[in-house]
Amino acid sequence: MREKLAIALAAAGGALLVYNLYQMFLVLPDEAMQGAIYRILFFHAPAAIVGMVGYFVALTFSVLYLSSKDLRWDSLAASIVEVSLVFSLINICTGSIWARIIWGIWWTWDYRLTSALVCVLIFAGYLMLRRAIDEPTQRGRLSAALCIFGCVDVVIVWKSIEWFRNQHPGPVLSIRTGGGHMDPAMERIFWLNGLALLLIAIALVLIRTRQEATTREIDSLRRLAHAV
Amino acid sequence: MGQAIEVDHVWKYYGDYPALRDCTLGIAEGSCCALLGRNGAGKTTLLRILAGLSHFQRGNIRLFGTAPRASETRRRTGFLGHGIGVYEDLSARENLVFFARIADVPSVSQTADGWLKRVGLDRVAAMPVRQFSRGMRQRLALARAFLHEPNVLLLDEPFTSLDDRAIAMLSQLLIESRERGATIVLSTHQLREAMAIASHVALIENGKLRYSGERTQDMLDDPTLLYRLHTELGAA
Amino acid sequence: MGQAIEVDHVWKYYGDYPALRDCTLGIAEGSCCALLGRNGAGKTTLLRILAGLSHFQRGNIRLFGTAPRASETRRRTGFLGHGIGVYEDLSARENLVFFARIADVPSVSQTADGWLKRVGLDRVAAMPVRQFSRGMRQRLALARAFLHEPNVLLLDEPFTSLDDRAIAMLSQLLIESRERGATIVLSTHQLREAMAIASHVALIENGKLRYSGERTQDMLDDPTLLYRLHTELGAA
Amino acid sequence: MKPLYQAFSVARKDLAVEFRTKESLNAAAAFSVAILLLFSFAFDPFSDTIHELAGGLLWLTFAFAGALVFNRGFSRELPNECLDTLLASPLEPSSLLIGKAIGVFFLLLIVEVISLCVFGIFYGMRWWLHPGELALTCGLTTWGIAIVGSVFGALTVNLRLRELMLPVIIYPLLIPLLIGAIETTNTLLIEQPFTGYEWLWAKVLLVFDIVFTSLAVALAETILVN
Amino acid sequence: MKPLYQAFSVARKDLAVEFRTKESLNAAAAFSVAILLLFSFAFDPFSDTIHELAGGLLWLTFAFAGALVFNRGFSRELPNECLDTLLASPLEPSSLLIGKAIGVFFLLLIVEVISLCVFGIFYGMRWWLHPGELALTCGLTTWGIAIVGSVFGALTVNLRLRELMLPVIIYPLLIPLLIGAIETTNTLLIEQPFTGYEWLWAKVLLVFDIVFTSLAVALAETILVN
Ligand code: HEM
Ligand SMILES: Nc1ncnc2c1ncn2[C@@H]1O[C@H](COP(=O)(O)OP(=O)(O)OP(=O)(O)O)[C@@H](O)[C@H]1O
Ligand SMILES: Nc1ncnc2c1ncn2[C@@H]1O[C@H](COP(=O)(O)OP(=O)(O)OP(=O)(O)O)[C@@H](O)[C@H]1O
Numbered sequence A: 001m002r003e004k005l006a007i008a009l010a011a012a013g014g015a016l017l018v019y020n021l022y023q024m025f026l027v028l029p030d031e032a033m034q035g036a037i038y039r040i041l042f043f044h045a046p047a048a049i050v051g052m053v054g055y056f057v058a059l060t061f062s063v064l065y066l067s068s069k070d071l072r073w074d075s076l077a078a079s080i081v082e083v084s085l086v087f088s089l090i091n092i093c094t095g096s097i098w099a100r101i102i103w104g105i106w107w108t109w110d111y112r113l114t115s116a117l118v119c120v121l122i123f124a125g126y127l128m129l130r131r132a133i134d135e136p137t138q139r140g141r142l143s144a145a146l147c148i149f150g151c152v153d154v155v156i157v158w159k160s161i162e163w164f165r166n167q168h169p170g171p172v173l174s175i176r177t178g179g180g181h182m183d184p185a186m187e188r189i190f191w192l193n194g195l196a197l198l199l200i201a202i203a204l205v206l207i208r209t210r211q212e213a214t215t216r217e218i219d220s221l222r223r224l225a226h227a228v
Numbered sequence B, C: 001m002g003q004a005i006e007v008d009h010v011w012k013y014y015g016d017y018p019a020l021r022d023c024t025l026g027i028a029e030g031s032c033c034a035l036l037g038r039n040g041a042g043k044t045t046l047l048r049i050l051a052g053l054s055h056f057q058r059g060n061i062r063l064f065g066t067a068p069r070a071s072e073t074r075r076r077t078g079f080l081g082h083g084i085g086v087y088e089d090l091s092a093r094e095n096l097v098f099f100a101r102i103a104d105v106p107s108v109s110q111t112a113d114g115w116l117k118r119v120g121l122d123r124v125a126a127m128p129v130r131q132f133s134r135g136m137r138q139r140l141a142l143a144r145a146f147l148h149e150p151n152v153l154l155l156d157e158p159f160t161s162l163d164d165r166a167i168a169m170l171s172q173l174l175i176e177s178r179e180r181g182a183t184i185v186l187s188t189h190q191l192r193e194a195m196a197i198a199s200h201v202a203l204i205e206n207g208k209l210r211y212s213g214e215r216t217q218d219m220l221d222d223p224t225l226l227y228r229l230h231t232e233l234g235a236a
Numbered sequence D, E: 001m002k003p004l005y006q007a008f009s010v011a012r013k014d015l016a017v018e019f020r021t022k023e024s025l026n027a028a029a030a031f032s033v034a035i036l037l038l039f040s041f042a043f044d045p046f047s048d049t050i051h052e053l054a055g056g057l058l059w060l061t062f063a064f065a066g067a068l069v070f071n072r073g074f075s076r077e078l079p080n081e082c083l084d085t086l087l088a089s090p091l092e093p094s095s096l097l098i099g100k101a102i103g104v105f106f107l108l109l110i111v112e113v114i115s116l117c118v119f120g121i122f123y124g125m126r127w128w129l130h131p132g133e134l135a136l137t138c139g140l141t142t143w144g145i146a147i148v149g150s151v152f153g154a155l156t157v158n159l160r161l162r163e164l165m166l167p168v169i170i171y172p173l174l175i176p177l178l179i180g181a182i183e184t185t186n187t188l189l190i191e192q193p194f195t196g197y198e199w200l201w202a203k204v205l206l207v208f209d210i211v212f213t214s215l216a217v218a219l220a221e222t223i224l225v226n
């Protein structure tokens, strides 16, 4: 059942992605100042947004775990963080490619860029912490706590371009600026691509949680074996 | 008298090793229950769970109707673990004062001094615990556990390295606190002392509760009786 | 049989508190001497001095004619202190292997496995000590002390938190090592067990040696006899 | 205010122990002084490059010294199973956490004062010209370091390789805080008063402290009890 | 070489505790990344000042890692009175001290190799051009840190000597060592081979190591036994 759902989501995401690519490269015109390269935005920002949404979903599941002590929530949170981390990395890589072309440098310690990198580090630390702890309940507890603390930084990442003006361009999406900064046709594709990435992310999470579930089943069986 | 402590169908797993298997035990208010069992049976595990120091996977536990970690429960219980839980670098008196403070006992320093006298450490009250002998530490730890007059006392091997006089002192303390209406659970391997002061006994083997009930006269006469009757392997 | 351990007119001061006052004691080779005394009497102090862990101010000590800290003395002695001296993060086996290595025992891993079996920890050999129960730790510590077949054994309260079977096991070990010709000094508060295995007893009170000599039959019958006869304050 | 009273008695106890043994104080103070001296020898301390680096250097040193201090914070509770005893006692876990943080806070302040003196002498910087602002910055930042340090010190208290693990988890969280501290301190070290920009950063520090402190209080039970 | 064999089994034991899992390597890597990140805010890494700073930053990182690691060295022996057990055992005190140092040495080397890679990537330093010299510098300095650190650790656990504030006196001894390391490393990082000046420093490091190692061996008994 779950596999089927995962496959379906992945397929839908893929199809949508193809449509978007068609739109991007064959329908939408080049951007006035930046030329062709601006299209990287269609992956750059959505990837980041999907990642950040993921962290907050993981946050909710962590809280759920703490309140219910049910390991399913814990492993769900963990797998979401893993997937989100991938998307954050996509965001940073596309970003720095874009930076290389627009600003002529791979990287600069601008607040947005740094906070994004810090965010990646924090959640990489989250995965490391999980590996370092063997006892499942303890692992759940501590990593949940770390996730909650980590999400503070995610807020900073999101807000940094509004608080500080430096290298990284400011808000352009109409949900943030109230419109006028971005051509509607362009923004439509932007969000469609966001949706595509989201579907793929969910598919990945489903696959990931399935592995977790099986491992949990195995050691609950082992417990039974010990009990008798 | 109602049940002070109710343990029903509790399972505790460490990883996938079941340290407690389906334990069900009721301890009446004002009774003194001796928790017996071989090394690795699960005594400490049970006591730590009662003290709210470790979660358990299945079952339910109530102390006077409240869960172990609840703050009112903690205010009611006194715990003495394997590690004695006092600070090496503080003096005996400073230790007691500190623990009296966090338990907000009304008159901190009087209480501390009173207890130092009770356990016979008044002459070394100002000495850092680092310089105490093992028995002196154990006495201090006892004072710490009794400090805030708890109604539930969880003592893990309280007789360890106490000399004859200290043991007499402890038995006296236990009797008094039972008169106060306190409920006592203690684990030990010194069967004679245990039988002498216990009103009930519970026997654990490999995490299973083998026997629990009144302490009968013939147990007093022959402490190892219990092991021989109720464990699969019998006594040594 | 000569004297294995000679303690003559030893004074030990902590600051200006005399923990040992003019102790003179000779322990014959192959004997098992039970060191008795109330809390804070000075048993641990004496044992630690014998093990070369703390200096003393006046007097003289010889183990088989050599000073306590001399390396050949250390190679000959096995010490078990209050702290059990094993590593929490290593498994039982790793602990024994490590201590076997630094004592350069010939065949390290065989020795380790052999001792794990002796003390009944072979089934949990791979488990980190952090997860051991107190009695299991104590067993491991015993294995650690006996590992390199020392001919002087200094055991400080070895019976602590051992169950009946473990105590039987330990007594067996002690008997065997005496047959090997080893000399044993142990301190304890469990008078019955002590009397049962000791060939000699020494009684310390406030750092003074009150009595030392053979363990007589009537001590065995009434363990507290010694306290009543030879201490100023008598038994409780 | 019972919880606060409890927290303070925990802090008081810690400080009493620390002043007796000087375990972490020695290490931290010696370390930071050594580092500052080292850099003053390694680079010409009166060149202007050092001046633009000064704030960064200071706060790095403090952050490192901090690690040496809060490493001890909870591991001090491990011998004799004191931590378990405290958790089984009527003491609220949140009070314990806050108490620890208060202890670390004061120790760090001491280290900072010492290093600032050394700094003033060897780098010839007049950092005392705007005492109020400096105190504000140090106070806010140090509290941030203390609270995060205590939380994660507690969280990793019996973990393998915790020495390396702790910085990995803590410093990323602290980076916003440290940036703020460095920005403001640099201004103070070139002997300028605060402008709007620095005040903005001060606000950021304040918010950071409030958020993390409340998170710590909320999660104390989760973090400490297993 | 029995004493040396004993020393190695001590080191092996210490490392076994830390390296139960492969994650410890990730920990080391993440550690250096985190520190590197801190530097990047403290000092703008793309200004050319960074290049004259580079050596300093590297060794600051290593010194910090060292401080974290060797503070642990002996305090690991305190629970369960393991230290007493070792001192009463046939193990020679000098072997114990050296063993501790060896343990710290290897742990630090791992951190150093990993951070060198990380720094190389971020700052585009080609540090591998003179591998021999680099290895020499790192080896000598790290051993110096390890041995001084172990003595420091031993002093802090010895109650009798702790009273005398000896630890604080030990610490600054690291300064000359680190200055030497920084001077030589800076040369290597601007991709120059060693000249007489650097060889001189190398000699200084060597002498330092020899002196301290022999001092440690000679004084082990006094330092460790109460
Ligand atoms: C490694 C470098 C970069 C990183 C880490 C980065 C990070 C981010 C993140 C996390 C977002 C999503 C949050 C948001 O939508 O506000 C974002 C959005 C965006 N990025 Fe980047 N970025 C980088 C480089 C660039 C470059 C070089 C450009 C173009 C010159 C750019 C333009 C944008 C735009 C226009 C948005 C959408 C802003 C909005 O939300 O309205 N980014 N970036
Ligand atoms: N943290 C832990 N992780 C895994 N297993 C554990 C842990 N603590 C205890 N155990 C196991 O649980 C069992 C019961 O331990 P417990 O300490 O309760 O025994 P005990 O009855 O107190 O024994 P003793 O009389 O020796 O103190 C033991 O087999 C022990 O190995
Ligand atoms: N490090 C120290 N500094 C100062 N005094 C000490 C120190 N260690 C022990 N003492 C004192 O020396 C006396 C003897 O201590 P010791 O540990 O030898 O007693 P003990 O016979 O082992 O008692 P127990 O049976 O309780 O273990 C005690 O009064 C103790 O206070």
Ligand SMILES: [Mg+2]
Binding pocket: B043, B044, B045, B082, B156, C133, C134, C135
């Ligand atoms: Mg136990």
Ligand SMILES: [Mg+2]
Binding pocket: B133, B134, B135, C043, C044, C045, C082, C156
């Ligand atoms: Mg003793």
